[in-house]
Amino acid sequence: MSLNGIWELKKIALRNLARHKVKTVLTSAAIMISVAVYIFMSSWLGGMAVESRRNIVNYDMSAAKLQTKLYFERKDELPSYENFKNWERYRDALNREGFNAAPRFVFNGTLFSNSGSAPMRFNAVDPAAEKSVLHYASYVDFGRYPQNGMFELAIGTTAAEKLRVGIPTRPRRLELEELIRQAAQSDTPNEEFIRSLYETANMSGGLFNVAAETHIAGNERMALKRNVSRGDLDRLWELIAATDRNNVRINAVIDIKAVPETIRPTLWEGELMTSLREEDKELVEAAYTYEEFIGVYLLTEEDEARKDQILSAMIRAGFRGAVRHVNQLVDAVVVGVINSPDPVPNGNIGYIPIDVLQDESGMMLEGAVTELLIRRKDAPYTELPGADESSKAIAAALERGLGEPLPDYLAVFFWMDYMKDYLGYEALQTTAPQVLAALLLFISFLGISNTILLAVLERTKEIGMMRALGMTDRQMITAYMLEAGFLGFIGSVLGMILGCIVNYPMVEYGLNISAMADSLGNSGVGFRVTAIMRSVWNIPVIFGSGITATVLASFMAYFPTRRAVKMPITDSLRFE
Amino acid sequence: MREIHRILVIKGVYRMVVIKAENVTKDYALDGQVVNALRGVSLEFGSGEFSAIAGPSGSGKSTFLHLAGCLDTITGGTMTVDGADAGKMSKQELALLRRNKIGFIFQAYNLIPVLSVEENISFPLTLLGINKKEIKERTAKVLKEVGLADMAKRRPKEMSGGQQQRVAIARALIKKPAIILADEPTANLDSTIGREILELMVALNKSEGTTFIFSTHDTMVMDYARRLIRIRDGQIESDVVK
Ligand SMILES: Nc1ncnc2c1ncn2[C@@H]1O[C@H](COP(=O)(O)OP(=O)(O)OP(=O)(O)O)[C@@H](O)[C@H]1O
Numbered sequence: 001m002s003l004n005g006i007w008e009l010k011k012i013a014l015r016n017l018a019r020h021k022v023k024t025v026l027t028s029a030a031i032m033i034s035v036a037v038y039i040f041m042s043s044w045l046g047g048m049a050v051e052s053r054r055n056i057v058n059y060d061m062s063a064a065k066l067q068t069k070l071y072f073e074r075k076d077e078l079p080s081y082e083n084f085k086n087w088e089r090y091r092d093a094l095n096r097e098g099f100n101a102a103p104r105f106v107f108n109g110t111l112f113s114n115s116g117s118a119p120m121r122f123n124a125v126d127p128a129a130e131k132s133v134l135h136y137a138s139y140v141d142f143g144r145y146p147q148n149g150m151f152e153l154a155i156g157t158t159a160a161e162k163l164r165v166g167i168p169t170r171p172r173r174l175e176l177e178e179l180i181r182q183a184a185q186s187d188t189p190n191e192e193f194i195r196s197l198y199e200t201a202n203m204s205g206g207l208f209n210v211a212a213e214t215h216i217a218g219n220e221r222m223a224l225k226r227n228v229s230r231g232d233l234d235r236l237w238e239l240i241a242a243t244d245r246n247n248v249r250i251n252a253v254i255d256i257k258a259v260p261e262t263i264r265p266t267l268w269e270g271e272l273m274t275s276l277r278e279e280d281k282e283l284v285e286a287a288y289t290y291e292e293f294i295g296v297y298l299l300t301e302e303d304e305a306r307k308d309q310i311l312s313a314m315i316r317a318g319f320r321g322a323v324r325h326v327n328q329l330v331d332a333v334v335v336g337v338i339n340s341p342d343p344v345p346n347g348n349i350g351y352i353p354i355d356v357l358q359d360e361s362g363m364m365l366e367g368a369v370t371e372l373l374i375r376r377k378d379a380p381y382t383e384l385p386g387a388d389e390s391s392k393a394i395a396a397a398l399e400r401g402l403g404e405p406l407p408d409y410l411a412v413f414f415w416m417d418y419m420k421d422y423l424g425y426e427a428l429q430t431t432a433p434q435v436l437a438a439l440l441l442f443i444s445f446l447g448i449s450n451t452i453l454l455a456v457l458e459r460t461k462e463i464g465m466m467r468a469l470g471m472t473d474r475q476m477i478t479a480y481m482l483e484a485g486f487l488g489f490i491g492s493v494l495g496m497i498l499g500c501i502v503n504y505p506m507v508e509y510g511l512n513i514s515a516m517a518d519s520l521g522n523s524g525v526g527f528r529v530t531a532i533m534r535s536v537w538n539i540p541v542i543f544g545s546g547i548t549a550t551v552l553a554s555f556m557a558y559f560p561t562r563r564a565v566k567m568p569i570t571d572s573l574r575f576e
Numbered sequence: 577m578r579e580i581h582r583i584l585v586i587k588g589v590y591r592m593v594v595i596k597a598e599n600v601t602k603d604y605a606l607d608g609q610v611v612n613a614l615r616g617v618s619l620e621f622g623s624g625e626f627s628a629i630a631g632p633s634g635s636g637k638s639t640f641l642h643l644a645g646c647l648d649t650i651t652g653g654t655m656t657v658d659g660a661d662a663g664k665m666s667k668q669e670l671a672l673l674r675r676n677k678i679g680f681i682f683q684a685y686n687l688i689p690v691l692s693v694e695e696n697i698s699f700p701l702t703l704l705g706i707n708k709k710e711i712k713e714r715t716a717k718v719l720k721e722v723g724l725a726d727m728a729k730r731r732p733k734e735m736s737g738g739q740q741q742r743v744a745i746a747r748a749l750i751k752k753p754a755i756i757l758a759d760e761p762t763a764n765l766d767s768t769i770g771r772e773i774l775e776l777m778v779a780l781n782k783s784e785g786t787t788f789i790f791s792t793h794d795t796m797v798m799d800y801a802r803r804l805i806r807i808r809d810g811q812i813e814s815d816v817v818k
């Protein structure tokens with residue numbers, strides 16, 4: 001078809017749209033709204049995704065971790081035996097290159113309180129370093145963050161509620177009375193003080209109707225008042241801390257890889273020597289001497305670096321003797337409860353200073369760590385790690401700082417490398433609302449399809465005449481697809497504009513979720529919501545939805561028009 | 577596909593055959609019944625003829641014009657239009673044949689309501705891909721010929737029936753087709769205006785040599801025609817050249 005022909009078809013399409021103004025306005029308004037809603041929802045979901053990624057980085061992961069490669073391979077099991085020593089040189093090297101680094105020894109265990117126990121993940125941390133790479137420490141709701149040299153724990157709010165440690169936020173009346181009895185110690189002003197901080201939980205205002213519970217005396221749900229001042233909370237915490245409510249015990253089995261001090265000859269001959277690689281044999285043999293007197297091979301190597309090499313060799317050989325089990329009970333006191341915007345530090349998790357766990361009174365870590373969290377020194381709180389914090393960039397900086405390559409059993413892993421599962425989940429989570437928005441889009445296209453169908457029907461005679469004049473089927477279909485495309489285009493452009501207008505305040509100011517949660521009443525939401533939700537601009541989505549809507553709209557004209565041109569022309573012309 | 581044009585001699589004038597129907601039949605299926613609209617029609621039309629097909633209502637006049645204009649497919653026989661067998665052509669080829677060779681004028685005018693008078697008239701030229709300048713010149717010329725020069729910008733619904741039919745004639749004429757098929761072009765018009773329209777067509781037939789085939793009940797149209805074909809129950813009753 002000639003260009004001229006298309007031009008003429010465009011003219012007819014536009015004229016037809018102008019002829020049926022009301023229909024044009026209604027149909028394009030439907031498209032406009034669904035495009036706008038789609039843009040709005042995608043931006044909102046995008047904002048949520050960015051927000052939760054930011055939270056993961058800021059409160060849980062930092063930008064990257066230095067770990068042994070073997071640890072990373074089995075990271076889901078928290079393989080504490082895949083640890084490494086001499087981490088201080090890596091930290092110092094990173095510091096020199098403008099990065100903060102925080103050592104951690106991560107292990108699984110059980111935490112016992114006076115009222116129960118819970119499986120926990122423990123992070124043995126250096127408090128100062130931890131605060132230099134992560135921000136959850138400023139979300140210690142009650143109490144404070146643990147200090148070096150003390151058997152102190154900060155635990156997540158979920159664990160605190162479960163173990164009945166610290167300040168209860170939603171106790172039953174009887175529990176509260178018991179707490180008052182212990183904490184106030186018959187001191188009336190203290191008793192009244194504690195009582196004044198609680199009120200009966202407001203059931204009717206909440207999301208859930210739990211009124212039935214209140215019928216049993218003493219079983220009523222109480223709630224910590226919303227507007228309690230920080231000073232009063234600190235005073236309450238002090239009173240509670242004076243009781244044994246916050247005393248806990250950690251039970252953990254830690255497997256630590258270590259070069260064995262002694263090796264029995266049967267193990268030496270039967271296992272170690274048969275499984276070692278040829279090139280490693282010499283190294284190991286040189287490090288041990290056989291003591292005829294006690295009948296064992298004794299470690300004589302002193303050099304830490306060589307010991308590391310020997311350990312690697314033994315691990316490569318799969319030698320069982322290179323792992324040391326430590327089963328320890330450690331008494332500690334909970335000094336703080338964490339309630340951050342990210343769920344991980346709020347869960348069944350405990351943070352304890354690493355320095356108290358080094359010897360027999362702790363976990364016998366002896367300088368081993370499982371990971372070094374890494375963040376650029378002035379990394380902005382609001383942005384996700386960029387290219388300058390990629391695993392490559394950090395590894396390069398680290399090697400620069402070290403002046404030598406990283407040992408080959410260690411590697412830097414970017415936060416995303418850990419998040420594969422999460423990111424998949426995130427994608428899944430954002431599909432459901434997207435599907436909903438797409439459905440809306442689809443419904444508005446039924447509108448278009450209906451408009452076009454009626455138009456085609458109404459203009460049957462006109463179509464017959466145009467065909468009689470020699471217009472081909474393809475030209476006719478093109479004409480109507482153009483018309484529907486214009487309809488989609490108008491709606492899309494307006495929808496893109498509207499979408500951006502409603503999106504603007506959501507990106508600039510966001511929505512204060514905590515204010516919203518407050519207005520729902522103080523019951524219902526069992527945890528504190530702190531975040532301000534912001535949308536993000538997603539340019540591909542904005543243009544993509546506009547273009548998709550236009551293309552889809554024009555496609556909607558295909559079938560009705562094809563049906564119309566299948567009709568014999570004479571029938572079209574006779575059509576009334 | 578194209579056969580050598582036959583030559584027809586009518587009253588001593590040599591004419592090229594533009595339409596040749598051989599034993600054409602057309603059946604319609606209507607509510608499970610078969611209507612035999614045409615029962616074996618054989619006719620030849622030469623270039624420049626000015627003929628009328630007359631017959632009672634339902635006799636098959638419109639059906640024949642539609643088949644001659646390639647708007648529908650024949651049931652039996654052969655229909656040769658401008659030397660090509662219409663039964664053997666694809667939809668696309670038929671559309672191009674109509675575009676290039678045939679002009680239609682209908683009783684119901686069938687103008688495109690969203691286009692102005694001049695846009696309606698120039699529509700066939702646009703389909704032919706003719707350049708804007710030439711379209712403009714030819715439209716102006718044809719508008720003058722049909723006496724609508726001052727109504728170029730109007731929309732069809734702002735005009736009388738007679739004026740609309742002139743637009744339809746101008747639209748059929750502008751591409752200088754070999755054949756113009758006019759299905760009861762004066763049926764909706766009063767006799768004075770009908771006469772004007774007929775005069776116009778006679779003039780165009782003389783000046784441009786365009787072949788006209790009408791269908792009609794109208795005795796006035798029959799009087800104007802130089803060849804009168806009578807049809808009844810789908811069969812030719814008589815074919816008289818005056
Ligand atoms: N598309 C169709 N479907 C079914 N039957 C049809 C169709 N077109 C025409 N017919 C029938 O074929 C016969 C011939 O119709 P046609 O329209 O050719 O008559 P006509 O001579 O033009 O009549 P009129 O003077 O009323 O216009 C009639 O019986 C008519 O009912």
Ligand SMILES: [Mg+2]
Pocket residue numbers: 637638639759
């Ligand atoms: Mg008829």
